[in-house]
Every structure is written in C-alpha cells, then in structure tokens.
Amino acid sequence: MNGFYERTTKDSINIDPLQTGGKLSEEARRALMEWGDGYSVCDFCPGTLDKIKTPPIYEFVYEELPRFLGSDVARVTNGAREGKFAIMHGIAAGCEKKTIVMDANAHYSSYVAAERAGLNIILVPNSGYPEYRIDPEGYSEIIDTRDDVVLALITYPDGNYGNLPDVRKIAKICRKKGVPLLLNAAYAIGRMPVKMRELKADFIVGSGHKSMASAGPVGVMGMREEFAEPILRKSKKYPAKEVELIGCTARGVTIMTLIASFPYVQERIKRWGEEVEKARYFSKRMEDFGMLQLGEKPHNHDLMFFESEILYNISKKAKGGRFFLYRELKKRKIHGIKPGLTRYFKLSTYGLKEEEVEYVINSFEEIVSQYTETA
Amino acid sequence: MNGFYERTTKDSINIDPLQTGGKLSEEARRALMEWGDGYSVCDFCPGTLDKIKTPPIYEFVYEELPRFLGSDVARVTNGAREGKFAIMHGIAAGCEKKTIVMDANAHYSSYVAAERAGLNIILVPNSGYPEYRIDPEGYSEIIDTRDDVVLALITYPDGNYGNLPDVRKIAKICRKKGVPLLLNAAYAIGRMPVKMRELKADFIVGSGHKSMASAGPVGVMGMREEFAEPILRKSKKYPAKEVELIGCTARGVTIMTLIASFPYVQERIKRWGEEVEKARYFSKRMEDFGMLQLGEKPHNHDLMFFESEILYNISKKAKGGRFFLYRELKKRKIHGIKPGLTRYFKLSTYGLKEEEVEYVINSFEEIVSQYTETA
Numbered sequence: 001m002n003g004f005y006e007r008t009t010k011d012s013i014n015i016d017p018l019q020t021g022g023k024l025s026e027e028a029r030r031a032l033m034e035w036g037d038g039y040s041v042c043d044f045c046p047g048t049l050d051k052i053k054t055p056p057i058y059e060f061v062y063e064e065l066p067r068f069l070g071s072d073v074a075r076v077t078n079g080a081r082e083g084k085f086a087i088m089h090g091i092a093a094g095c096e097k098k099t100i101v102m103d104a105n106a107h108y109s110s111y112v113a114a115e116r117a118g119l120n121i122i123l124v125p126n127s128g129y130p131e132y133r134i135d136p137e138g139y140s141e142i143i144d145t146r147d148d149v150v151l152a153l154i155t156y157p158d159g160n161y162g163n164l165p166d167v168r169k170i171a172k173i174c175r176k177k178g179v180p181l182l183l184n185a186a187y188a189i190g191r192m193p194v195k196m197r198e199l200k201a202d203f204i205v206g207s208g209h210k211s212m213a214s215a216g217p218v219g220v221m222g223m224r225e226e227f228a229e230p231i232l233r234k235s236k237k238y239p240a241k242e243v244e245l246i247g248c249t250a251r252g253v254t255i256m257t258l259i260a261s262f263p264y265v266q267e268r269i270k271r272w273g274e275e276v277e278k279a280r281y282f283s284k285r286m287e288d289f290g291m292l293q294l295g296e297k298p299h300n301h302d303l304m305f306f307e308s309e310i311l312y313n314i315s316k317k318a319k320g321g322r323f324f325l326y327r328e329l330k331k332r333k334i335h336g337i338k339p340g341l342t343r344y345f346k347l348s349t350y351g352l353k354e355e356e357v358e359y360v361i362n363s364f365e366e367i368v369s370q371y372t373e374t375a
Numbered sequence: 376m377n378g379f380y381e382r383t384t385k386d387s388i389n390i391d392p393l394q395t396g397g398k399l400s401e402e403a404r405r406a407l408m409e410w411g412d413g414y415s416v417c418d419f420c421p422g423t424l425d426k427i428k429t430p431p432i433y434e435f436v437y438e439e440l441p442r443f444l445g446s447d448v449a450r451v452t453n454g455a456r457e458g459k460f461a462i463m464h465g466i467a468a469g470c471e472k473k474t475i476v477m478d479a480n481a482h483y484s485s486y487v488a489a490e491r492a493g494l495n496i497i498l499v500p501n502s503g504y505p506e507y508r509i510d511p512e513g514y515s516e517i518i519d520t521r522d523d524v525v526l527a528l529i530t531y532p533d534g535n536y537g538n539l540p541d542v543r544k545i546a547k548i549c550r551k552k553g554v555p556l557l558l559n560a561a562y563a564i565g566r567m568p569v570k571m572r573e574l575k576a577d578f579i580v581g582s583g584h585k586s587m588a589s590a591g592p593v594g595v596m597g598m599r600e601e602f603a604e605p606i607l608r609k610s611k612k613y614p615a616k617e618v619e620l621i622g623c624t625a626r627g628v629t630i631m632t633l634i635a636s637f638p639y640v641q642e643r644i645k646r647w648g649e650e651v652e653k654a655r656y657f658s659k660r661m662e663d664f665g666m667l668q669l670g671e672k673p674h675n676h677d678l679m680f681f682e683s684e685i686l687y688n689i690s691k692k693a694k695g696g697r698f699f700l701y702r703e704l705k706k707r708k709i710h711g712i713k714p715g716l717t718r719y720f721k722l723s724t725y726g727l728k729e730e731e732v733e734y735v736i737n738s739f740e741e742i743v744s745q746y747t748e749t750a
Contacts, residue, residue, distance in 0.1 A: 001439060003402035003638045005430035005631070007409050009418045022413015027378035029411060034382050036407045036632070038397015038584035038591050043384045043710060055380035064376060078453045078592065081621045093493070108613045109622050115610055116618045118468070209413035209627050215590075216413050216627030217453065235490055238483045243491045246456045247484050252584050252591025254629070256380070257411070263378045335418060 009335045013356050016336030017159065017303045017348035021191050021211035024257060028213055031260035035253045042251060048240045049248035049255075050076065060259050068266070069204055070195025071222025075232070075242075076208075076250050076258065080186040081109035083205035083221035086244040087182055088117040088151060090231035097150035101142050101179070103134045103165065105158030110184055119150070130294045130307075132161045136169035143177045153182045154201075156194070160346060161295030162187070162279075162303030171200035180227065186210050187303055189220065190265045191350060192272040196222050203227065208254065213261035218254035268351075275302050275350055278357060282349045285361045289368055302350035312343035314371040328367045334360055384710045388731050391711030392534065392678045395725035396566050396586035399632060403588055406635035410628045417626060423615045424623035424630075425451065435634050443641070444579055445570025446597025450607065450617075451583075451625050451633065455561040456484035458580035458596035461619040462557055463492040463526060465606035472525035476517050476554070478509045478540065480533035485559055494525070505669045505682075507536045511544035518552045528557045529576075531569070535721060536670030537562070537654075537678030546575035555602065561585050562678055564595065565640045566725060567647040571597050578602065583629065588636035593629035643726075650677050650725055653732060657724050660736045664743055677725035687718035689746040700742065707738045 014020065024032065035041065044052045050061040057076075065074035077083040092098060099120040102110055106123070114121050124138035134154070143149050152174045157164045167183060174181040180202035188194045189206030190213065196204040203223045209216025223231060232242045241247040250258070279302045283293040292307040293299065311325055318324035326339040337345045349357055389395065399407065410416065419427045425436040440449035452458040467473060474495040477485055481498070489496050499513035509529070518524050527549045532539045542558060549556040555577035563569045564581030565588065571579040578598045584591025598606060607617045616622035625633070654677045658668040667682040668674065686700055693699035701714040712720045724732055 001431060001435065001634065001637060003400075003635050004405050005409070005634070007415055007418070008429075010409070014418070016418065018414045018417050019412065022415075024411050024413075025378075029408075030379050032407055032411045032628075033404075034380075034385070036399050036404060036590050037394065038399070038589060039393045040382060040397075040591075042393050043382070043389070043391065054383075056376060060376065078457070079626075082453070085621055089491070108610075108616060111612055112610045112616050112618055112621050115612075116464070116621060214413060215411050215629075216415075217625060217629070235483075235487045237486055237490075241483060241487050243487055246460055246487050246491060250592060251454075252629075253407075254590075254592070254627075259376065259380070260378050262376060 012333045012335035013352065013360060014335045015347040015349065015352070015360060017187070017346055018210060019336065020302065020348040020350035020352070021187070021213070022209045022216065023213060023351065024215065025213045025261040025264040027260040027264060028215065028257040031256045032215060032253060035256040038252060040252055041256060049251055055256065055259065057255060057259070060262065064262065065220060066222060069189065069206070069220065069222035070197040071204060072225040073228045073232070074220060074222040075245065076255050077205070077219040077221050077245070078249050079217040079219040080184065080205045080207040080210065081113055082249070083219050084110055084153070084182065084184060085113040085116055086221065087203050087205070087223070087231055088114055088119060090233070090244045091180065091227070092117055092119060092150055094230055095150050097148045099146060099148045100151045100153060101139060101149055102153035103155055103158065105132060105134060105160060105163065106153060106155045107159050107184065107186065110153055110155065120148070130292070131297070132295055133163060134165040136166050136173060139170050140173045143173070143179055149179050151182055152179050153184060155184045157187050157301045157303060159187060159303065161305045162299065162301035163296045164300045167199040167201060175200065187301070191269065191275070191302065193269050208258045212258060212265050214258040215254050218250045218258050276300055278302070278352070279304060279349050282357055282361060286364060289365050291364070302348045303346060304348070305344070305346045307344055308342065310368055310372070314368070315342040318371060324371070325367065329363065332363045334363055387708045387710035388727065388735060389710045390722040390724065390727070390735060392562070392721055392723035393585060394711065395677065395723040395727070396562070396588070397584045397591065398588060398726065399590065400588045400636040400639040402635040402639060403590065403632040406631045407590060407628060410631040413627060415627055416631060424626050430631065430634065432630060432634070435637065439637065440595060441597060444564065444581070444595065444597035445572040446579060447600035448603045448607070449595060449597040450620065451630050452580070452594040452596050452620070453624050454592040454594040455559060455580045455582040455585065456488055457624070458594050459485055459528070459557065459559060460488040460491055461596065462578050462580070462598070462606055463489055463494060465608070465619045466555065466602070467492050467494060467525055469605055470525050472523045474521060474523045475526045475528060476514060476524055477528040478530050478533065480507060480509060480535060480538065481528060481530045482534050482559065482561070485528055485530065505667070506672070507670055508538060509540040511541050511548060514545050515548045518548070518554055524554050526557055527554050528559060530559045532562050532676045532678060534562060534678065536680045537674065537676035538671045539675045542574040542576060550575065562676070566644065566650070566677065568644050583633045587633060587640050589633040590629050593625045593633050651675055653677070653727070654679060654724050657732055657736060661739065664740050666739070677723045678721060679723070680719070680721045682719055683717065685743055685747070689743070690717040693746060699746070703742045704738065709735055709738055
C-alpha cells in the first residue's frame with residue numbers, strides 16, 4: 001500500500017444523498033488542517049472532552065447545541081447510529097421492557113443498533129407503493145397490544161423516500177402510552193429547521209457527516225432532562241465519565257469541523273424553503289420525460305426516490321447492460337447513483353446550484369433521448 | 376461562535392503521551408484534505424465500508440491489518456475504547472458469565488466500557504510504589520476462585536507508568552482456565568512491534584489517533600478466528616452488516632488517514648529500539664537533578680511517570696503556586712504536562728528529535744535551578 005489515494009469523485013457533481021449535506025464548509029476545511037493530529041483537542045482537556053472551554057466545546061455542547069436541537073440536554077457522538085445505540089442501550093439497561101417500535105422506513109442502522117441493544121423490534125408498516133407513508137396510527141396499534149415497549153423510533157425524513165412523517169401525532173400517541181419517542185433526524189438536522197421540543201419527541205439524533213458539513217464520523221444527540229440520568233449516567237469509579245459515551249466520543253478533528261461548520265449550518269437551514277422548491281422543480285422536470293418520483297408528493301425534502309421504466313428498458317438492450325446509466329453519468333461528471341441501478345434510484349439536490357440542477361436534469365433527458373433514438 | 380479556532384499548542388514541543396504518537400504523517404495530512412468531506416469514502420461503497428476496493432480499504436482490513444496485528448481477523452473501529460466495548464459486549468451477549476478481570480493499571484475507558492457492557496469488574500492489583508508492576512499470578516488468583524469470568528484484559532503498556540507486563544504469562548494462565556484475553560495495546564500498536572499471536576492473546580485493540588499517526592477518533596481491533604462469530608455476528612435482517620459495529624464504523628476521513636499513515640507507521644516501529652534508548656536517557660538525565668521516574672526500571676516505553684519533590688516544594692512558594700511549572704514550560708514552548716501538576720506527572724519522548732530531548736531536559740533543569748537559586 002502506498003499511502004495516498006485520490007478521491008476520484010471530487011470534481012463531480014455529487015447527487016448521492018449521503019454526500020450533499022456533508023460537504024465541508026470553508027471554515028471546516030481550515031479546522032481540518034488545524035486540528036488534524038490525533039487527539040488534538042485533548043491538549044486543552046480539563047478531564048472531560050465536553051468541558052473544554054478553549055476551543056469552545058463546552059459552549060457548543062452545553063449552550064449552542066441544545067438550543068439548536070430544541071432539547072434540554074445535548075451531546076456530541078460518533079454519529080447518528082452511535083447516538084441511537086447509546087439511547088437504546090441506556091434506556092433498556094434499567095428496564096424490564098425490551099421491545100422497540102420503529103417505522104418500516106427506518107434506516108438499517110436503527111434496526112442494527114436495536115439488535116445490538118438486544119431489543120425485540122416491531123415495525124410500523126408504510127402505505128406501500130407509490131408513497132410509502134407512515135401512518136401514525138400504526139404506532140398506536142402496536143403499542144396498544146403490548147406492555148413491553150421501552151422506546152419508539154421515527155425516521156424524519158427516511159433515507160429512501162425522503163418522507164417527513166407526522167411526528168407530532170406519533171409523539172402524542174407515544175406520550176399517552178408512556179413510551180418515549182426517539183427522532184432519527186440524520187437527514188434533517190443541519191439541512192432543515194427541526195426542533196425536538198416543537199415536535200414533542202423525547203430524544204433526537206443527527207449526523208455531522210451526513211447533514212452538518214462535518215468530517216466524519218460525528219453526530220449529535222439531544223434529549224429531555226428526565227432522560228439524562230439513564231442515558232448519561234456516570235461511571236461509579238470515574239465520576240466525570242459518562243458510561244454510554246465510554247467517557248469521550250468525538251475526541252479529535254471531527255468535533256472541530258462540526259463546530260467550525262456550525263455558523264454556516266445555522267445560516268443554510270434558513271434557506272430550506274428554496275431547497276424544497278428546488279427538489280420539487282427537479283421532480284417535476286424529471287417526470288416530464290417519464291421518470292416517476294415515489295414518496296410524498298408534493299415532495300418536502302431534497303432526498304428523492306425515482307422509478308424509471310424508461311431507463312430500465314434501455315438497460316435491457318444497452319451495451320454494458322444495467323451499468324450504462326452509471327457510465328453515462330460518469331462521462332458527464334455526475335456521481336451518486338450506484339453502479340447498476342436504472343429502475344429505482346435515489347438522489348439529492350441539496351446545495352446544488354441552479355445551473356447544476358439544470359445540468360443534471362438535461363443530462364438525464366439527453367441520456368434517455370440518446371438511447372431511445374438509437375433503439 | 377465564529378467557526379474557526381486556532382490550535383495554540385501547534386508550535387510547541389508536545390510531550391503529552393496522548394499526542395506524541397498521533398501526530399499526522401505527511402501522507403495523512405494529504406489524505407485529510409482529500410477525504411475531508413463527510414461520508415467521502417462512501418462514494419465507493421459496494422454495501423459495506425470495509426468491502427471498498429478503491430481506495431483499498433478491503434485490502435487494508437482483510438490483508439494488511441491482520442498481518443500487522445498478528446491476528447486472524449481485524450476490523451477498523453471508532454477507537455480503542457469502542458473496540459474494547461464491542462468485544463466485551465459481543466462476548467458477554469451470548470454468555471451467562473458476567474465478570475471481567477483487568478489489571479489495576481487499566482485505562483479508565485477499559486473500566487467504563489466494562490461498566491457499559493454490564494460486567495462485574497475485578498482488578499488485579501499492582502505492586503504499588505515505586506514500580507506498580509502487574510504480577511501475572513494475580514490473574515490466576517482471581518480466576519481460580521470464580522466460575523463467572525467471561526474475559527480478562529491486560530493493558531500493554533498502561534497509560535500511567537508505561538509498564539509492559541508479561542502478557543505471555545498472563546495469556547498462559549488465562550488459556551489454561553479457558554478465559555479469553557484482551558490486550559489493550561493503545562500505547563503499543565503503531566509505536567512498537569506487537570503481535571497478538573506471539574503474545575498468545577485472543578483479542579487486541581489499538582488506537583489510530585493515539586499511536587498510529589491518524590486523525591481521530593479511529594482504532595483497530597484484531598481477534599482469533601473462533602471469536603469472529605460472537606463479536607462480528609451479522610444482522611438478521613441486513614446480512615452484510617455486523618451488529619457490534621452497527622454496520623460501519625470509521626466511515627470518513629479517519630480511516631483514510633489511518634491507511635495513509637500505515638506505511639509510515641510500519642517503518643517507524645522498526646526504530647523502536649532507539650525510542651526506548653531515548654526514553655532511558657531522558658529518565659536518567661531527569662533523575663540526575665532530582666526527579667524520580669516511577670514504573671519499570673530500566674524503562675521499556677516512551678511513556679514515563681515522574682515524581683518530583685523538588686518541583687512540589689518549589690510550587691509551595693512560587694508565584695502562581697502549583698501553576699508555575701505549566702507557565703514556565705509554556706514560556707519555553709513545551710506543552711503536555713497538565714496545568715497545576717508538579718509532584719507527579721507523566722510525559723512521552725516518542726518521536727522527539729535529539730535536540731528536542733536535550734531542550735526539554737535542559738528546560739526542566741533550568742526551571743529547577745532558577746527557582747532553587749531564588750529561594
């Protein structure tokens with residue numbers, strides 16, 4: 001192995017939903033170079049990572065972050081999934097109840113985190129094709145029939161269709177049944193305005209590398225005060241150390257890029273309305289030449305799922321078969337649709353400039369007409 | 376908050392043991408800029424992070440790393456502590472036995488990880504002042520009297536005294552009793568030659584940001600084949616995803632700096648003999664003017680613990696009290712001894728140039744004589 005490897009996608013327009021919200025801000029890029037060395041932030045540690053005053057990690061974790069998340073208490077984690085696991089594991093540790101209810105659109109990491117925490121998992125079904133909506137009553141139906149539900153989880157939005165379920169309604173159902181609700185907002189926090197308190201959830205997690213313009217892996221976690229004791233309980237032997245965080249989490253450059261991008265992220269969520277308009281425009285234009293956007297319509301998020309019988313039919317005859325689309329997009333320096341996909345794929349328009357949006361639409365249209373003509 | 380914060384210690388000679396092994400190589404610094412964006416490596420993901428062929432994450436995780444660690448199987452984690460927790464949690468999940476035996480010199484994160492895994496913790500005592508050695512027979516005495524020990528852990532070296540215990544002997548005792556042994560080598564892997572197989576341990580963890588010239592947090596974990604099933608068991612619903620890793624761990628720039636520094640790290644461990652000589656020379660010189668090095672002697676690691684009655688006595692009268700040492704070192708651009716410490720402190724000479732070693736020694740000597748003269 002030789003040490004240096006180029007990121008060959010770096011000059012492409014990247015429409016992978018994983019990538020559009022995690023692109024570093026200029027400030028984060030500077031923080032990266034400044035704080036790159038291993039345990040860099042620990043030079044300033046008074047005994048616990050989040051008590052560091054300069055750089056202002058303490059201010060970020062204890063003041064800015066809870067305000068931003070709309071939570072009573074907040075912490076930085078190694079990612080959204082690590083936050084979900086800490087919450088699931090922490091809440092289940094002192095409890096006989098061992099079932100978690102989550103939406104069928106949940107990210108795989110929610111499911112796997114629950115498996116890791118030893119929980120029994122029940123899914124609230126979605127409405128199926130073409131919108132895949134989550135009916136809040138689905139939570140009610142499951143929780144009503146059981147007395148072992150320790151936690152409910154809802155994905156806001158989900159990572160397949162970009163649907164934004166009615167969290168307030170779900171939260172109301174859960175609250176009434178005495179089940180705390182965890183909001184997986186990995187695709188929301190840092191992209192769009194979202195406050196745990198307003199949505200009436202009890203926990204919230206977000207992802208720095210997915211949606212907060214940070215180097216990864218890093219995440220955020222917020223909760224209501226009453227859950228701070230089980231989740232953030234301290235070590236018996238080391239009273240400064242929180243057990244579920246194994247003392248410290250993002251002990252290096254990741255937390256510094258998160259903090260560096262924070263002002264930028266706070267600004268950009270104010271332009272969320274424009275992002276939704278952009279996504280809706282994109283969806284409409286794609287549908288104009290035969291693509292079908294699945295999930296909620298009109299759409300409310302930059303993450304969109306498309307079904308394309310046209311591209312699928314082309315793939316059956318095209319040279320290179322189902323890889324033709326990847327190759328054609330690559331030729332046009334567009335990255336983000338997995339190699340081999342043609343019939344179903346997701347993408348994101350987040351942060352794309354107007355001319356980039358036009359370019360991507362025109363590229364799809366061009367590819368379709370090019371192959372339809374030759375066929 | 377304004378976004379950018381300077382790392383004010385970056386031009387200092389840093390003798391904090393946390394920092395000396397985590398300083399980025401030139402290759403890692405380039406990787407940092409190239410792969411800084413959020414989920415950068417996921418552009419190339421075929422479904423699981425460690426199956427990425429270009430950049431060669433697969434080759435690193437499945438070929439280079441097990442060879443380097445002397446293990447059958449290896450994985451990249453979010454840090455040594457996260458690796459320890461995954462091992463403890465994974466091995467305890469399918470087992471009635473719930474006690475872990477670890478050395479009294481264990482890092483706090485070993486203890487807290489075991490608390491998180493719900494384990495009952497028993498410590499093997501050290502020999503106390505001045506050497507704080509771990510007697511392998513201590514493991515035998517505890518394991519002999521109990522039938523509920525699921526795992527043993529030994530710290531190699533420990534993070535207080537830099538002692539290197541007799542792992543082979545401990546492993547032999549554990550193997551005889553049927554207890555697997557976890558080697559916490561966070562201060563060894565990447566600094567000095569260490570192979571799990573040769574030391575007869577069953578698990579090994581290391582830290583990228585502590586000792587492998589990587590941005591943090593990131594770590595490595597190795598194990599014998601027979602433990603791959605409990606620790607790396609797959610999700611029932613998502614068969615590509617490993618439950619204890621919640622699918623993926625270092626999904627971003629951290630794994631790329633680890634890989635970028637790997638050739639550099641493999642080279643530098645060949646010079647370990649020189650590092651030990653340097654540490655012994657430093658220890659001797661410090662003792663010449665009244666400091667006392669605790670822990671093993673002659674010393675076998677760059678991490679050293681000093682007792683200094685002289686500095687302590689000075690602190691009782693000096694302006695600024697016990698903070699005088701920090702201030703005096705700072706004035707000389709030496710960082711790494713926590714503010715307020717004078718009587719007991721640890722430091723590391725790892726990677727310091729000859730003239731830097733001399734400069735640090737002379738600075739201590741100068742401070743001592745300066746304050747002794749004025750007194």
